[in-house]
Amino acid sequence: MNTLFKQMKNYKFMTFLSIVFVAIMAIASLWQPKLLQEVLTAIMEDNLDAINTLGVWLIGVAVVGLIAGIANTIASAKVAQGVGADLREAAFRKIQTFSFSNIERFSSGNLVVRLTNDITQVQNLVMMTLQSLTRIPIIFIGAFVMAMFTLPQLWWIIILLIVLVAIVLMVAFSFMGRYFGKLQHYLDKVNTIAKENFAGIRVVKSFVQEDNELKRFTKTSDKLNEYTIKVGYIFSIIIPSFMMIGNLAVVGAIYFVGSGILDNVTMADMPNIITTIAAIPSFISYLMQIMMAIIIGGMLVSFSSRAFISLGRLNEIMHTNPDIVYDPNAPEETLPGTVEFRNVSFKYNDDEELMLKNISFTANSGEMVGVVGATGAGKSTLVQLIPRLYDPTDGEILIGGKDLRTLNKNTVQNTIAIVLQKAILFSGTIADNLRHGKKQANLEDMNRASGIAQAKEFIEKLDTQYESHVQERGNNFSGGQKQRISITRGVIGDPRILILDDSTSALDARSEKLVKEALNHELTDTTTIIVAQKISSVVHADKILVLDNGELVGVGTHKELIQNSDVYREIYETQKGKEVVA
Numbered sequence: 001m002n003t004l005f006k007q008m009k010n011y012k013f014m015t016f017l018s019i020v021f022v023a024i025m026a027i028a029s030l031w032q033p034k035l036l037q038e039v040l041t042a043i044m045e046d047n048l049d050a051i052n053t054l055g056v057w058l059i060g061v062a063v064v065g066l067i068a069g070i071a072n073t074i075a076s077a078k079v080a081q082g083v084g085a086d087l088r089e090a091a092f093r094k095i096q097t098f099s100f101s102n103i104e105r106f107s108s109g110n111l112v113v114r115l116t117n118d119i120t121q122v123q124n125l126v127m128m129t130l131q132s133l134t135r136i137p138i139i140f141i142g143a144f145v146m147a148m149f150t151l152p153q154l155w156w157i158i159i160l161l162i163v164l165v166a167i168v169l170m171v172a173f174s175f176m177g178r179y180f181g182k183l184q185h186y187l188d189k190v191n192t193i194a195k196e197n198f199a200g201i202r203v204v205k206s207f208v209q210e211d212n213e214l215k216r217f218t219k220t221s222d223k224l225n226e227y228t229i230k231v232g233y234i235f236s237i238i239i240p241s242f243m244m245i246g247n248l249a250v251v252g253a254i255y256f257v258g259s260g261i262l263d264n265v266t267m268a269d270m271p272n273i274i275t276t277i278a279a280i281p282s283f284i285s286y287l288m289q290i291m292m293a294i295i296i297g298g299m300l301v302s303f304s305s306r307a308f309i310s311l312g313r314l315n316e317i318m319h320t321n322p323d324i325v326y327d328p329n330a331p332e333e334t335l336p337g338t339v340e341f342r343n344v345s346f347k348y349n350d351d352e353e354l355m356l357k358n359i360s361f362t363a364n365s366g367e368m369v370g371v372v373g374a375t376g377a378g379k380s381t382l383v384q385l386i387p388r389l390y391d392p393t394d395g396e397i398l399i400g401g402k403d404l405r406t407l408n409k410n411t412v413q414n415t416i417a418i419v420l421q422k423a424i425l426f427s428g429t430i431a432d433n434l435r436h437g438k439k440q441a442n443l444e445d446m447n448r449a450s451g452i453a454q455a456k457e458f459i460e461k462l463d464t465q466y467e468s469h470v471q472e473r474g475n476n477f478s479g480g481q482k483q484r485i486s487i488t489r490g491v492i493g494d495p496r497i498l499i500l501d502d503s504t505s506a507l508d509a510r511s512e513k514l515v516k517e518a519l520n521h522e523l524t525d526t527t528t529i530i531v532a533q534k535i536s537s538v539v540h541a542d543k544i545l546v547l548d549n550g551e552l553v554g555v556g557t558h559k560e561l562i563q564n565s566d567v568y569r570e571i572y573e574t575q576k577g578k579e580v581v582a
């Protein structure tokens, strides 16, 4: 709730206006039946002056109610949309502060649902609350009191109507609550299957999985349909039930008033009879208002319970403390490119076992360091600790001789660049993507960096070159092109430490060689850490780290390791026959 109130503070005036307008609207709708009763009395008494005056009043009150209703909707929508947008931005800003671990704990898909569906639920709650919350008690209590004054002898019809409507509503909501949960579950599932299929459409097509996927989708969609129909059935029962209760109340009112009149039909009673007959439409109108207030109130309660769950999920984001926090007082500095691991151990989030165990090594400034090991040995995990994507569980990492945890955020970002295993590009232009690596990058910077990454040639062939459009996830580029663009993005800022996490895997052997040579020539002071599947990629490195099951089992040059490291020799032997190891 705090999160919501905090956001609503910015819209105090609009909220106030919306409450005032809804109160005016409620009073207008309570007043109209009363005026109608008076007009009817005036008609039956043939009082033309009163008819004219009251008619004008009736129209005036209706117009005021209408204007207040429109103004309330505008003000409520402004508050709801504003709160929704602010909440979305606040949550997105908060997520930007999250570490990898924070995001993994939520899962990225789940965060997207929170930013879209959950925010919409909260937005609707604000809208409904501002439109109904104050109106419901005013209408309910007002219409109850007015109905009692209008035809006090029929008090029991009012009570009966309230009890019956409340019973129908409670029974219906108890079923609907159950079905709504299932409905949401299958709706999420349908979304997930659809998203998964569109994102992985190439896999679906290449493995000829269309029929299987269609079956999977249809099964879930049918379930969704089943529960939607069940909810529809309940509505098809409750709406006529309400109408029946309303009609019974109307008939009851007319019958009992009518029989009361027939009991006293003398001329002396005429004024009383006129007043009573004129009161019937007004009484019925109040009954309908009472009924609507209960129905809308019930729906608001049922809807709020869903919206409060969404609010709770958003609160969870807002109250999560980022795992990785930078010291705001640390000065921004230029550091040499040395990397030192001192007894570093690491485990992922809730894992029991350590993924990296007591790792120590030093990479000197300007060196090229290779990291090799079997699949799952912990190579990516190790290099991701260097740009602080995760913090070690134990031990410390020194960059340029200083503890990584004490460094300014900009220092870390300007000193270290990582090109991840999976090349991820953002929609926009190639230039937009490259500016992630250097904000003010100009054409010269882009040309130089793309030259190093062997991307220049293909970019220059594009019609609009660096301004070429990049589709979502870079889908309009090949795997190799995406990797080249992401290497360009990595080197464009001239980092002191460049990490290539298996990021030349989609490049042909010649291009890979050219990238390595260009890195050697152009980034002579840069410490380059290369995670490689193939020993051929790091055979000339100044130092190679050999990882086995999270342990550092060898450090040295290719020659040294061939002699000293069984694990390295084994990897080398298995690869030797398959490719040329220089």
Ligand SMILES: Nc1ncnc2c1ncn2[C@@H]1O[C@H](COP(=O)(O)OP(=O)(O)OP(=O)(O)O)[C@@H](O)[C@H]1O
Binding pocket: 104, 348, 349, 355, 373, 374, 375, 376, 377, 378, 379, 380, 381, 382
């Ligand atoms: N985000 C994560 N959360 C939990 N466990 C993870 C995560 N990332 C990796 N792991 C686990 O850590 C281990 C090491 O993974 P890592 O990606 O570091 O290996 P790798 O040596 O780079 O493998 P590969 O050569 O296949 O890329 C694996 O067992 C993997 O399941």
